[in-house]
Amino acid sequence: xxxxxxxxxxPKDSEGLVFREPWxxxxxxxxxxxxxxxxxxxxxxxxxxxxxxxxxxQAGDPDxxxxxxxxxxxxxxxxxxxKAAVKGECIAERAEEWRDAYLQxxxxxxxxxxxx
Numbered sequence: 001x002x003x004x005x006x007x008x009x010x011p012k013d014s015e016g017l018v019f020r021e022p023w024x025x026x027x028x029x030x031x032x033x034x035x036x037x038x039x040x041x042x043x044x045x046x047x048x049x050x051x052x053x054x055x056x057x058q059a060g061d062p063d064x065x066x067x068x069x070x071x072x073x074x075x076x077x078x079x080x081x082x083k084a085a086v087k088g089e090c091i092a093e094r095a096e097e098w099r100d101a102y103l104q105x106x107x108x109x110x111x112x113x114x115x116x
């Protein structure tokens with residue numbers, strides 16, 4: 001089976017790739033960067049993402065497209081932990097830091113994560 005180039009799968013307009021939210025673009029770029037650095041093969045990534053989507057659908061996700069990057073991010077977190085690139089508890093701590101920063105940021109302003 002031939003694995004498609006990840007950039008061929010994304011919605012595009014005349015200026016390039018289109019994402020609903022900035023974090024989606026960041027998650028996409030992070031997966032591509034980790035693949036290009038050799039952490040995982042793209043077919044391995046595609047299988048992990050497919051498994052995450054399948055699991056979400058079995059849990060009741062209606063698969064309307066609006067949760068795609070949530071699955072992308074969860075698959076990426078699992079892949080990074082499985083490859084021992086970072087410890088799972090570090091991912092959880094960082095996610096909590098982002099959550100706290102998000103909740104403390106006024107609506108409409110950029111979320112900034114400051115290391116303590």
